[in-house]
Amino acid sequence: MMRDYREHRDEVQGSPHFFLPDGSNVHNPGIGLRWEGDPGAGCPVVEDDDPGAYDALVHRALE
Numbered sequence: 101m102m103r104d105y106r107e108h109r110d111e112v113q114g115s116p117h118f119f120l121p122d123g124s125n126v127h128n129p130g131i132g133l134r135w136e137g138d139p140g141a142g143c144p145v146v147e148d149d150d151p152g153a154y155d156a157l158v159h160r161a162l163e
Contacts, residue, residue, distance in 0.1 A: 129153040
């Protein structure tokens with residue numbers, strides 16, 4: 101996957117990105133990550149995964 105990304109990174113538009121009715125937006129909700137290895141050649145490592153982030157987004161969208 102990372103090899104494909106590096107070969108086509110100029111074409112990649114982004115990761116999960118949610119746009120809410122109030123005009124706010126959240127990129128990659130609930131995920132905290134860091135990069136391992138050299139910039140541009142490393143791999144992402146997920147350090148935090150909060151499934152409750154999606155519940156919070158739904159509640160915000162309903163308000």
